[in-house]
Amino acid sequence: MNIPNKITLSRIFLIPLFILLLSIPFNWGEWNIGETTLPISHFVAALVFAFAASTDWLDGYYARKYNLITNLGKFLDPLADKLLVSAALILLVELELAAAWIVILIISREFAVTGMRLVAAGEGIVLAASNMGKIKTVTQILAIILLLLHNYPFAFIGFPFATIVLYLAMIVTVLSGCDYFIKNWHVMRDTK
16 A cells, blocks of 8 residues: 555544544533633644645645555545545534534535546546535635634634635535536436
8 A cells, every 4th residue: 555545544544533532522621712612622623633634635745746646545535535524514513513504515515426426437437626626625624623613713803704614615515516517417418
């Protein structure tokens, strides 16, 4: 197994740690932020999530730079991304930090695009990620980190930046999904 695939696997292995940090009520204390409080366990979870999310860039960079792109990597990388983001979004709903309907829209888009990619793969067609898809990923990651940090540092001034970024992530996610289907509809149309 090459280094990019090991990096991708490390992202998958960080997901259970991330889930535990948000699921078990660790009593490590909390910080007061404006009108709200930030549990230290949420801060640690945000760090773990940010580190795990950064490995997405690292494994891709390393694989392209050293020409180490493999079928295993093509399978594991998007799987790791979707598992990490989905776990985070679902836990944010449980913690009442994100609206369930937004999370449902975001995760539904991911299922739909994955389904289209599977159909394409069955026909021997590889559908590459678009620039809009990359923007989608960045906005989702930023929204998740800001929500885990309870809108720090914007909570001090009462500005709901985390919520705004979550709505932006939802809009970009839906738009990128529509763009993806419009550009690749021929795959569905032309399949037997």
